Amino acid sequence: MELVPIGIFHTSYKTKDEAPRQGRGSEDIAYIEVFEKYIDGLKDIEEAKYLIILYWAHEAKRDVLVTKTPFSDVPKGVFACRSPNRPNPILLDVAELVDRKGNVLVVKGIDAIDSSPVLDIKPFYAEIDVPKEILFSSVVRKESET
Known part of the structure; x- marks a missing residue:
């Protein structure tokens, strides 16, 4: 298996400590430079509000x-949390x-x-990417956890 980058991030975060724990709340602007070879893949990307x-x-x-996660003192397996530290550090x-x-x-x-x-x-579409039972609910965790 071989993964080939299609681009590179340009952000103001030079170290892990400077980056927010979760990006979704950040108003900081970042740039994704898509390599020349993949520019045609950006056709119509502007139609998406979220990526x-x-x-x-x-x-x-x-x-x-x-x-350990910032949300619990109880250690969790990396496949049960969002830690960047993992065998294959593919993040989303x-x-x-x-x-x-x-x-x-931008x-x-x-x-x-x-x-x-x-x-x-990839474009993000709530009606496709969010499970139906969550889309109209504020409850995200399993009922057994509440």
Whole structure:
């Protein structure tokens, strides 16, 4: 298996400590430079208000399987949380598309650090990407957890 970056993030976050824990609340502007070879893939991207960005956490620890989260003192498996530290550090942000300038996407709602390789970009559509039972509910966790 081989993953090839299609672009790179340009953000103001130079270290993991500077990046927000969750990007969706961030108003900071970030830029995704899509490599020349993939520019045609941006055709009609402006039709989407939000984008799903998959990227590689190039500074993540890949040997971590159990970790603490900022939301609990109880350690969790990395597949049960959103820690960037995981065997294959593929991370996901749902970002607002602010503008497109040629091969550069101007976005906000990002928690990627500068120079993170971008693996893929997809439009986000709530009616497709949000499970039906959650779409009209404020309850996201299993009922047994409440």
